[in-house]
Structures are given as structure tokens and as C-alpha cells.
Amino acid sequence: MPSDGAALLPYVAIVKSVRSMTPDIKLFDLEIEDEAVRRRFAYKPGQFVFVSAFGVGEAPFGIASVYSRQPGIEVAVRRVGTVTSALHEMEAGARVGIRGPYGNFFPLDEYKGKDMYIIGGGVGMAPLRPVVNSILGRRQEFGKLVVLYGARSPQDLAFADEFDYWAEAPNTRLELTVDRGDEGWKGRVALIPAVVKELAFSASNSVALICGPPIMIRFTLVELKKLSFADHQIVTTLEAKxxxxxxxxxxxxxxxxxxxRQGPVFTLEQIGDFIEAY
Ligand code: FES
Incomplete structure (x- = not known):
């Protein structure tokens, strides 16, 4: 779709639903108004769209839904600035602009037969959620699936209503961690890189996909490399750039x-030492 010059102009989309997932992250389900455009608006895990609040501006978001599972387009919006604040004020029925889908994607077919480590931090779990759900939708094609998801606090863990589905899937493990627990939290309190080290992910026939804050990505890479993951086995999406x-x-x-232009999905082999400056 983006090869069509018209795709640089936003399509009008209706907000079908808005759901608060954490104190500062809402999940928007968007449906493009024009039926013909809606039908051909195909996308893959890892791609992104720009969503605009008319009169305010636009911002990029990794698509959080799986194309084949639903007709809409879901984006997780963390309130961090004027555009995201304007989106947060919207309710179902509001109109927004959407353009895309843009960018490359996680090449899931290349990962068939491999063990998959999906490592997300905060709202960075959003572009990884369609990866997890795509793998679960074709579970036999992949080896072990480990989802490691961390956030600042238990309330900041998004997509909580899907945790049981992920944790109970065959040959799948969900590991949650938070930086700070609270009275009700019985789970792990640790930073993501420390959990990677503790769980000693196996580099044998596996791929690690990472998305989250730059500092989390940097330190997670260090631990994965200590565990003998080669650069081509580490894949990240740098959409926040x-x-x-x-x-x-x-x-x-x-x-x-x-x-x-060339991402947002890269292997560490492709971006090498430049990740240090990320
Ligand atoms: S986001 Fe502006 S050049 Fe890439």
C-alpha cells in the first residue's frame, strides 16, 4: 500500500473502541472508513502506521494487531506528548487519520522450526504482540516460545487480558517482571536484562526479538551476546526513532x-555497533 503515492495522505478511520490498558496506555481499534481501502489495507507484524489527530498532528505507532485475526487496526498509544494526549481524549466514534502501513516486518517464515524468545518492555510489547499471536496461531511451525515482558510496575503491564492465553499455550512460557512491585504483586521484581541472564536463554537454533526503551534494548543485547546469541539471531524494532x-x-x-526507510525491523548484524548510540 505505501507504494501508492496516495498512501502518503491519511485515510479517515473511525475509532471503533478505546480501552485503557495501563494508567498511560490505551488500545485503539481503528477502522478505515472507505471500504475498498479497508479491504486492501494488509499489514504484517512489525509494520507501523501514522495516526493523526486532526488539527493537532500525527505520530507513528507499531501495529499491535494481527491482520488475519480481525478487520481493524489496533495501536497502543502511550500518553507522552500533544498528539498522544489528543488521542487519549478521544472516545469510540471519533475520527482520526491513518496512513501506512509502512516499513519492513518480522520475517516469521524464516523463523520456522526455531525457538523464539520475545522480549518486550513497556509499550514496546505492542509491535511484538502480533508476533506472539501469529506464532500461537501456527503453533506447530515453531519450537519453544518464551515471552518475557517487563514494565515499571504491575499496573503498567499492558495486554494483561491476554496473559492467560499466552501462558497456557502449548510449549509456551510467559515471564513477567516489573521494576517495582506492590502489595498485590507476587511475581518477579527485576530488570529485563537481569531476567534474561537468570533464565539463561539458549542460543541454540533460536531467535530473540526485542522491543522496548533504548536502554533496555542495549543492556538486553549485552546479556544475549554473553549467552552466545550471534548478531543475526537478535532482531529488534527501532520504531521509537x-x-x-x-x-x-x-x-x-x-x-x-x-x-x-530500511526498518524499523533490523537484526543486530545489520545495525552492529551503531545500536550503542541508540
Ligand atoms: S523518520 Fe524522518 S527520515 Fe526517517
Whole structure:
């Protein structure tokens, strides 16, 4: 779709539902108004869209839904600025602009037969959620699935209503962790890199997919490398780097690569030491 020049213009979409998942993250289900556009708006896990609040501005979001599972497009919006605040004020029935889908994607077919480690931090779990649900939808094609998801506090864990579905799937493990617990939290209190080290993920025939705050990505990479993960076995999405999303603002470069043009999904082999500056 983005190869169509018209895709640089936003389509009008209706907010079908808005759900508060954490104190500052809401999940929006968007449906493009034009039926013909809606039918051809196909996307894959890892791709992103720009969503605009009319009169305010637009921002990029990794798509949080699986294309084949539902007709809408879900995005998780964390309230961090003017656009996301404007979106947070919206209710079902509101209209927004949407353009995309853009970017490359997690090549799931290349991961068939491998053990999968999905490592998400905070709202960074959003683009990984369709990966998890895609794998669960074709469970026999992959080896072991471990989902490690961390947030600042128990209240900051998004997608909580899917945790049972993930945890109870065959050959699948869900590991949750928080930076700070509370009276009701019986789970792990530790930073994600420390959990990676503690669980000693096996690099043998496996792939690790990571998305989250830059500092979490950097320190998680260090632990994965200590566990003998090779650079081609570590895949991350750097969507948080993007601003214009169209190769115009030059603010998304990682080394000689533009995240919006060549990403947002990269193996560590592709971006190498430049991740240090991320
Ligand atoms: S986001 Fe502007 S050039 Fe990539």
C-alpha cells in the first residue's frame, strides 16, 4: 500500500473502541472508513502506521494487531506528548487519520522450526504482540516460545487480558517482571536484562526479538551476546526513532541506515555497533 503515492495522505478511520490498558496506555481499534481501502489495507507484524489527530498532528505507532485475526487496526498509544494526549481524549466514534502501513516486518517464515524468545518492555510489547499471536496461531511451525515482558510496575503491564492465553499455550512460557512491585504483586521484581541472564536463554537454533526503551534494548543485547546469541539471531524494532516516517527529516538514522526507510525491523548484524548510540 505505501507504494501508492496516495498512501502518503491519511485515510479517515473511525475509532471503533478505546480501552485503557495501563494508567498511560490505551488500545485503539481503528477502522478505515472507505471500504475498498479497508479491504486492501494488509499489514504484517512489525509494520507501523501514522495516526493523526486532526488539527493537532500525527505520530507513528507499531501495529499491535494481527491482520488475519480481525478487520481493524489496533495501536497502543502511550500518553507522552500533544498528539498522544489528543488521542487519549478521544472516545469510540471519533475520527482520526491513518496512513501506512509502512516499513519492513518480522520475517516469521524464516523463523520456522526455531525457538523464539520475545522480549518486550513497556509499550514496546505492542509491535511484538502480533508476533506472539501469529506464532500461537501456527503453533506447530515453531519450537519453544518464551515471552518475557517487563514494565515499571504491575499496573503498567499492558495486554494483561491476554496473559492467560499466552501462558497456557502449548510449549509456551510467559515471564513477567516489573521494576517495582506492590502489595498485590507476587511475581518477579527485576530488570529485563537481569531476567534474561537468570533464565539463561539458549542460543541454540533460536531467535530473540526485542522491543522496548533504548536502554533496555542495549543492556538486553549485552546479556544475549554473553549467552552466545550471534548478531543475526537478535532482531529488534527501532520504531521509537522515527519522526516523519518518510525519509525526509533525517532524524531516524542508525549508522548509514534510516529506520523509516530500511526498518524499523533490523537484526543486530545489520545495525552492529551503531545500536550503542541508540
Ligand atoms: S523518520 Fe524522518 S527520515 Fe526517517
Amino acid at each position: 522515527m519522526k516523519c516516517g518518510m525519509g525526509k527529516c533525517a532524524r531516524c538514522n542508525v549508522g548509514d541506515k534510516y529506520v523509516c
